[in-house]
Amino acid sequence: xxxxxxxxxxxxxxxxxxxxxxxxxxxxxxxxxxxxxxxxxxxxxxxxxxxxxxxxxxxxxxxxxxxxxxxxxxxxxxxxxxxxxxxxxxxxxxxxxxxxxxxxxxxxxxxxxxxxxxxxxxxxxxxxxxxxxxxxxxxxxxxxxxxxxxxxxxxxxxxxxxxxxxxxxxxxxxxxxxxxxxxxxxxxxxxxxxxxxxxxxxxxxxxxxxxxxxxxxxxxxxx
Numbered sequence: 001x002x003x004x005x006x007x008x009x010x011x012x013x014x015x016x017x018x019x020x021x022x023x024x025x026x027x028x029x030x031x032x033x034x035x036x037x038x039x040x041x042x043x044x045x046x047x048x049x050x051x052x053x054x055x056x057x058x059x060x061x062x063x064x065x066x067x068x069x070x071x072x073x074x075x076x077x078x079x080x081x082x083x084x085x086x087x088x089x090x091x092x093x094x095x096x097x098x099x100x101x102x103x104x105x106x107x108x109x110x111x112x113x114x115x116x117x118x119x120x121x122x123x124x125x126x127x128x129x130x131x132x133x134x135x136x137x138x139x140x141x142x143x144x145x146x147x148x149x150x151x152x153x154x155x156x157x158x159x160x161x162x163x164x165x166x167x168x169x170x171x172x173x174x175x176x177x178x179x180x181x182x183x184x185x186x187x188x189x190x191x192x193x194x195x196x197x198x199x200x201x202x203x204x205x206x207x208x209x210x211x212x213x214x215x216x217x218x219x220x221x222x223x
Contacts, residue, residue, distance in 0.1 A: 018032070018058045019035045034212065037212045047068065049114040051065045051115045052110065052113040053065070053117045054107070054117065054135065056086060056099065057079070059087075059089055062097045070115075074099075074110065076099070105127070105131065106134075112139065115141065116140075116142070116143040117144050118135060119144070122135075122145065126186065140221065146211045146213065147214050147215065148214045173191060192215075202222050
């Protein structure tokens, strides 16, 4: 545990992506106003639940879930620096959260959680099908997703930009947008109809509108 003075100095010296509102009026200076996303989570009942945050970054939503009464919270990410930040915040805030270095492709060992948060992760992975299959295995009751959903707008043949498979609006519903990253990886964004098909009949998906960056989707396991 750091002293209050050392804690404040440590926060000020760090490079943050998330804007996290902490105890005692402290706040991290994030590159993105991710604290605005909290309002989208306010209607989720975390009390007494087991919660998993896939791609937790510095642990902002893990901390929120714990404050809202979650019984157990686990955050996973592949970025060691962000995980180190999350662990220090967890210790200083006395939250009792478990953080692990693990990717979405390594979820099967974790078992099921009542609530799963997966924010801006499915939009960034190269194997969407496997990512969704692994995610399905962890969802006990409900998941909150924020991800890019394909829309029929235009066709670009520039591989450095979005490529959209456009066939009449009312003719094709299962389609995807594909883009190539600067690393040369190909990333797929499915249409909503295709995403529902990928999750399968065991899940009900409901669109909630546009979130902080992408579309918000509620996922319910069908009992």
